[in-house]
Amino acid sequence: MIELDFRRRLGPLLLQVQVSVPSQGITAVFGRSGSGKTSLINAVAGLLRPDEGRIRVEQRVFFDAAARVDIPMEQRGIGYVFQDARLFPHLSVAGNLRYGLKRSGRTAAIGFDAVVEVLGIAPLLHRRPHALSGGERQRVALGRALLRQPTLLLMDEPLAALDAPRKTEVLPYIERLCHEFHLPALYVSHSVDEITRLAQHLVIVSEGRTVACGELTEVMSEPEHAPLIGRFEAGVVIDCRVARHDVHYQLSTLAFADGELRVPLVDLPEGTSVRARLRARDVALSLSTPTDLSLSNRLHGAVVSMTPREGPYVDVAIGLGSTVVRALVTRESCDRLGLAVGQPAWAMVKSVALDSRSVGFARRPRPADGSAA
Known part of the structure; x- marks a missing residue:
């Protein structure tokens, strides 16, 4: 486990972190700008010293104020990728990568050739950073961080x-590298699309406090987290598998525990595990069997909760069995339909709302012993 329990005063903001997350897979650290996300991982890296508390990654204690332990950044075994690539302009791509390898000070478990292959950067090795696109620079920065042999x-x-x-361009490489090299990662972002596609676990930070932590599909689907995720981005994340493809109509069918979803064609083999994010704003409700509608996805269930939101909105949760979907509707619509808890209802969503940003490859972290997941 990665155990973070520390506090640090940052001007008017008091950063208070108290979470435990698995030391495998990608854990997203999500929140609005200024919430304390970057400060959280800077404390893990050793760039920011907490005022009090403890930081432990698996069996290694990085920081313990009471025991006066504070391991320097270069001894923590951290690979850090920043917003900007921060490549050395006077070195080629190969030179930047080998710099990471030289700075590791550890036995090279992650090889140069393997990193080049996974990140698809073999054609770039002799170029200088100024000759790379932004996406190519970030892929090289990822490679340099990997070659430091981080834990x-x-x-x-x-x-x-x-x-x-x-x-x-870059997202698939991030997906692949953590899986291929069995590395745990803390991924800071304020993009719901990114974290839904990449992460298995989620920590939400708000005004300096860690307010939610757990499996991404569970945390993202909790209605009380909607104000933090964003009124028009909140919804549910459903684990699915690719059931079949319809090449004629360029559509795929995703199966989940309580039904199916028709989505624009997914370029993945049948049987592949995927995630589908249904934003509450994209879900419409009907009390009668929907007919003569263009909406392809019609899911039958019952109202399980109705949560008032700011302004004219109500968050209506529809239980389909073990799965819950949510619809963001107006109070006027609720009154007009006479919605009430326990009432049967149909949840409907357009196929076009479930585009590539809402459907992503759900790669599970491989067990620490390297056995098949």
Whole structure:
């Protein structure tokens, strides 16, 4: 486990962290700008010294104020990827990568050739940073961090400076590298799309405090976290598998415990585990069997809760069995339909709302012993 229990005064903000997360897979640290996300991982890295508390990664204590333990950053076995790549402009890509290898001070368990292959940067090795795109620079920065032979990877909004096409380019490499090299990672982001696609675990930070921690699918789906995630980004995340493809209509069917979803064609083999994020704002409700509608996804269940939100909105949760979906509707609609807890209802969502940003490859972390997951 990664156990973080510390406090640090940052001007008017008191950073109070108290979480335990698994030391495998990607844990997203999510929150709004200024919430304390970067300060949290800087304390883990050794760039920020807590005023009090303790930081432990597996069996190693990085910091313990009471025991006067404070291991320097270079001895913590951390790989750090910043928002900007911070490559050395006078070195080639190969030189930047080998710098990370030389600085590791550890036996090279992660090899140069393996990193080059996983990140797809063989054609770039002789280039200088100025000749790379933003996405290519970040891939090289990831490679340099890996070649430091870290036991923990920290990523501070590594895609924030990239445009949408470059983000799409880099995301699959981040997915793959943590799986291939069995590295735990703390991934800081304020992008719901990124964390839904990448992370298995989620920590939410708000005004300096860690207010939620757990499995991503559970934390993202809790209605009380909607104000922190964002009114129009909140919803549920459902674990699915690719059931079949319809090449003629360019659609895929995703199966989950209580039904199926039709989505734009997913470029993954049948049987692959995926996640689907249903934003509450994309879900409409009907009390009668929907007919003559363009909406392909019609899920039958019953109202399990109705939570008033700021302004004219109500968050309505529909239980489908073991799965709950949520719809963001107006109070007027609730009154007009006469919605009440226990009432049967249909939850409907457009296929086009479940695009590539809402459906992602759900790669599970491999067990620490290296056996098949």
